[in-house]
Every structure is written in C-alpha cells, then in structure tokens.
Amino acid sequence: MDNISQLKKRIDERDFKISVIGLGYVGLPLALAFSQEGFPVSGLDKDPRKVKALNEGKSYVDDIPSLQVEYSLKKGFLATTRETEALAGADAVFICVPTPLTKTKEPDLSYVVSAGKSISRFLKLGELVVLVSTTYPGTTEEVLQPLLEKGGRKAGSHFFLAFSPERVDPGNKKFNIRNTPKVVGGVTPACAELASFLLSTIVERIVPVSSPRVAEMTKLLENTYRVVNISLVNELAQLSRRMKVDIWEVIEAASTKPYGFTPFYPGPGMGGHCIPIDPFYLSWKARAFDFNLRFVELAGEINDSMPYFVVDLVAEALNHEGKPLKGSKVLILGASYKQDISDLRESPALKIIPLLEQREARVYYCDPLVPTLELGGGTMKSLSLSGKPWEEADCVLLLTAHKVFPYKEIASKSKLIVDTRNAFKGIEGNIWRL
Numbered sequence: 001m002d003n004i005s006q007l008k009k010r011i012d013e014r015d016f017k018i019s020v021i022g023l024g025y026v027g028l029p030l031a032l033a034f035s036q037e038g039f040p041v042s043g044l045d046k047d048p049r050k051v052k053a054l055n056e057g058k059s060y061v062d063d064i065p066s067l068q069v070e071y072s073l074k075k076g077f078l079a080t081t082r083e084t085e086a087l088a089g090a091d092a093v094f095i096c097v098p099t100p101l102t103k104t105k106e107p108d109l110s111y112v113v114s115a116g117k118s119i120s121r122f123l124k125l126g127e128l129v130v131l132v133s134t135t136y137p138g139t140t141e142e143v144l145q146p147l148l149e150k151g152g153r154k155a156g157s158h159f160f161l162a163f164s165p166e167r168v169d170p171g172n173k174k175f176n177i178r179n180t181p182k183v184v185g186g187v188t189p190a191c192a193e194l195a196s197f198l199l200s201t202i203v204e205r206i207v208p209v210s211s212p213r214v215a216e217m218t219k220l221l222e223n224t225y226r227v228v229n230i231s232l233v234n235e236l237a238q239l240s241r242r243m244k245v246d247i248w249e250v251i252e253a254a255s256t257k258p259y260g261f262t263p264f265y266p267g268p269g270m271g272g273h274c275i276p277i278d279p280f281y282l283s284w285k286a287r288a289f290d291f292n293l294r295f296v297e298l299a300g301e302i303n304d305s306m307p308y309f310v311v312d313l314v315a316e317a318l319n320h321e322g323k324p325l326k327g328s329k330v331l332i333l334g335a336s337y338k339q340d341i342s343d344l345r346e347s348p349a350l351k352i353i354p355l356l357e358q359r360e361a362r363v364y365y366c367d368p369l370v371p372t373l374e375l376g377g378g379t380m381k382s383l384s385l386s387g388k389p390w391e392e393a394d395c396v397l398l399l400t401a402h403k404v405f406p407y408k409e410i411a412s413k414s415k416l417i418v419d420t421r422n423a424f425k426g427i428e429g430n431i432w433r434l
C-alpha cells in the first residue's frame, strides 16, 4: 500500500489526529465538526480566555451552541494554549488564524507565519497542513511552504500542503460547514487528494482546483464580487437620495427580473473580518504585478464614505424637525456589523458613533447582543430594550436590524427614525430611509 492509501485508511478508521490552530469563528466550527465525526481533535488558541471557556463547555461563537462544545469535550476534544499538547503527533493541522490589514491597508500575515513556524517545529513525516485563513494568491506556496520545507523537507513527499478557504456565513441558518461546498487546492496532486479526502468526511461536496493559488483567488473573487456590488448599490443609494428616488423600491422592482440580476442592499458601511478586508489583500498583491486593481480601491472609497453619508442624513433629518445635531439625543439601534450576531469587528457603528460625537450629538446605543463596546479609550454600555430608550431620543438611528427589536412599537413611539437597513419597511412613522 502506498503512503496516501495508508493515510486514507487511517482517516477511514478515524485513527487520524487533527489539530486546529485558531479557535475563532472559523476554527471552532471546523474543530467541532471533525470531533463530531469521530476524529481525535485538539485545538490551539493563544487566547487563554477562549481555551478556558471551551474547556468549561462554553461557546463564544454565535452559531455554535455550548451543547456542541460539551458533546465534543466528552468525545475527547481538547482546547489548549500549549503547542506541545496540540501539535505534537498531529496527522493534520488546519490553520485558521486572523489575516487582518495593517493601518496602511497592507496584509498582516504575522499570525500565519507564527502558526507556520510552530507547525514546522513539530512537523512529522506524512503530516497534512491546510491553510484556511483568507489570503492573497501565492501565500501558501510563497510564505507557508518555505517555512515547512526548512531542513530539506519537501511538500508532496515528506508532508502534504493545501489551501482550502472557509465560506462560513455567520448567522446563516441554511448553509453551514457541512452543506457549503469546499474548494481545495494542493501544492501537488497528492496534497490535493489527501486534503480533499479528509475534508470530505465533514463536507458534502469538495471542489478540487488545480493549485493553492486558484483556491486563494477563488475566495478573493467571491468577496471582491460582494464588495464591488455592495459599493455600487451604496453609490446608487447616495444618488437616489439626491434624485428623490427610493433605492429600496428600485431594488425590489429590479429583483423581479428572473435572470441576470442579483440584489445587493445599501447600508451604513461594511463590517466583519472578511468583506472590508480581503479584497485589499488582492489589490496589495496586484501591485507586485504592476497592476492597479481599480474596482477594489473605488469600492473601498465608496464604502468608507457611507458612515459620513449616514451622519449627514441624521443631521438633515433633525434639521427638518428644527433641531441641530449638536446636543440632540441620538440612539443607535444595533451596534454589531450584522443582523442577529454579536461580532463587532469593523462594524460601521464604531465609525458612526465618534462621527456623531465629533458633531456634539449625545449618543447612546441599544444592542442586546453587544452589552458593552470600547471606543476611543472609553467603554459604552448598551441601554436595555425594556427601558424603551427610543421614547427619549431625538433621533433613532437604525444601523443593524436585529430581529429582537420591536419595530412597530419603536416606530409608533419615536420622534424621528433614520433607517439604514429598510428595517421599518411597511411600518408607519416619522422614518427617513437611506
């Protein structure tokens, strides 16, 4: 039996130790899926609070109920901050660490490099390494592979290396890790074969591609497509306001076209760890090829302008009521970046609150999923829903349309509402829509 067949047999028998580096929104569901499939799994995270929570059976990821963590703990899942516990003897390691941007919008691969160095220290013959973190085309082969090939080891013979991006959509009840097709690109055909075989134990459909670069670019195409289309509709929303056309009605009408149109919706700006960041990985890499990725830069510019547009809209709406923004009580409804999840990363609220404060508005917020938020060195506390804070506000600014908000009641008791998500659709009230 050749090497690959032996490894596949061990995968079939679940005699294959899996390690996941980075137990966040991406790594935790992946680790638990393997554990629930019967594999011995250890997860490594450098944040001791996360490790402690997991070992107490508590989840901190919105889509993962604590019950799932408890179940995996019983099956032997181990979360740890210690590399020796997680990486020594691993048969496969998945890298799910952050890939943020620096302040100057350049890729920060320091987490990937640090994970690669750790794996390299423990790498054994026949081990599979899969990079999952979103990144620019070339990262797996140009950054990770050299780290793992230190000491004369060779990808494809001594160890296996692949890239397989994550497509998780936080809060999506229909698509999860199992029924979302997974793209896999290996450094060699054997790398792709082994990675695909292992992932097919937890994912219904594997989409093999010819190289890690194709897999890396696929993920960036998906996210760039979203960024460009969201920015297009945000620009049209700005124009529509000036032309006194209702952009929401326009989108609804356009959506009746049975082909060739996919609706995207405007909003107060983009948030999360993916959409506002990933395309800039591509435009940064494009520059190394003497190529200026204008769509991405333009999209970034338009989306960055949305918080300013929203603040001007609040000022205009208040002005219409005979009130200045200065001194007015503005209640932000929803602070997280997305409906029904608690993730605050890159949330437009974090830009809009300081902009309103700079213009001397008195800003409060209410988000049952975000009890506190850190801003400008201070901590803001969410007002409670039961206190009906909208009744006191001069203007309610809806940024995130959580299902828990009592929209009818808010509309009937608020003096003025600025709705950036069309959340008050069909409800009567003094409502200004984006």
Ligand SMILES: NC(=O)c1ccc[n+]([C@@H]2O[C@H](COP(=O)([O-])OP(=O)(O)OC[C@H]3O[C@@H](n4cnc5c(N)ncnc54)[C@H](O)[C@@H]3O)[C@@H](O)[C@H]2O)c1
Residues within 6 Å of the ligand: 021, 022, 023, 024, 025, 026, 027, 044, 045, 046, 047, 050, 096, 097, 098, 099, 111, 114, 115, 132, 133, 134, 135, 166, 167, 168, 169, 170, 273, 274
């Ligand atoms: N969140 C999403 O919806 C999503 C979707 C698709 C792809 N991605 C991509 O997946 C990657 C991870 O994103 P995330 O949202 O899970 O991030 P996250 O911040 O939720 O989780 C990353 C975890 O990695 C840990 N970590 C960092 N460096 C480490 C190291 N050297 N060793 C051990 N642990 C380390 C952090 O403590 C953190 O818990 C990113 O590249 C992101 O772009 C995210």
